[in-house]
């Protein structure tokens with residue numbers, strides 16, 4: 001009898017055979033997502049010593065871990081997630097839902113007016129599997145990251161934001177282009193081919 005494999009079993013198989021998962025474990029990173037940022041950074045030279053960086057949707061912490069190494073010495077990484085995240089050296093963590101005003105206030109308070117060099121968002125909603133529900137939720141998170149970026153970025157600052165191709169993508173791209181002179185689309189090798197996920201890198205913010 002041929003047994004039908006469930007989607008969670010397929011996910012487990014894929015996860016444990018994934019070369020990025022294995023590499024992350026070997027190299028001591030908190031998850032495969034780190035390679036997406038590392039690959040974008042290698043190409044676009046995003047992070048440098050001394051920078052102040054905000055990492056939205058930071059848990060379990062791969063991007064924050066990587067950013068903390070890259071901005072040292074003298075830099076600052078402020079990470080935020082609705083989920084708890086075990087502490088990381090060189091990373092300040094705020095736990096809360098970024099769609100809530102009070103959480104945004106906490107983030108503002110921790111900056112206390114300090115300008116930010118890079119806002120990055122790898123936030124993704126809990127996927128229901130229904131595109132009509134998931135896509136607007138994902139676009140909303142990207143729009144909130146954009147709104148924060150235009151509020152806190154210093155001139156010349158960059159926004160790196162995860163989006164999903166589909167409804168609202170083109171309109172969001174146009175919004176970014178209105179605020180940033182260069183907007184690049186990145187699909188790092190570590191991002192699964194079948195995922196609609198892409199990253200938009202909006203560069204050189206001008207007030």
Ligand SMILES: C[S@@+](CC[C@H](N)C(=O)[O-])C[C@H]1O[C@@H](n2cnc3c(N)ncnc32)[C@H](O)[C@@H]1O
Pocket residue numbers: 030031033034056057058059060061062063064080081082083096097098099122123124125126141
């Ligand atoms: C793909 S994971 C991020 C992985 C992370 N970049 C890393 O390297 O470990 C997406 C994260 O976004 C977070 N997230 C989703 N919606 C959020 C919200 N409204 N506020 C804060 N975090 C949110 C999720 O909890 C999840 O941890």
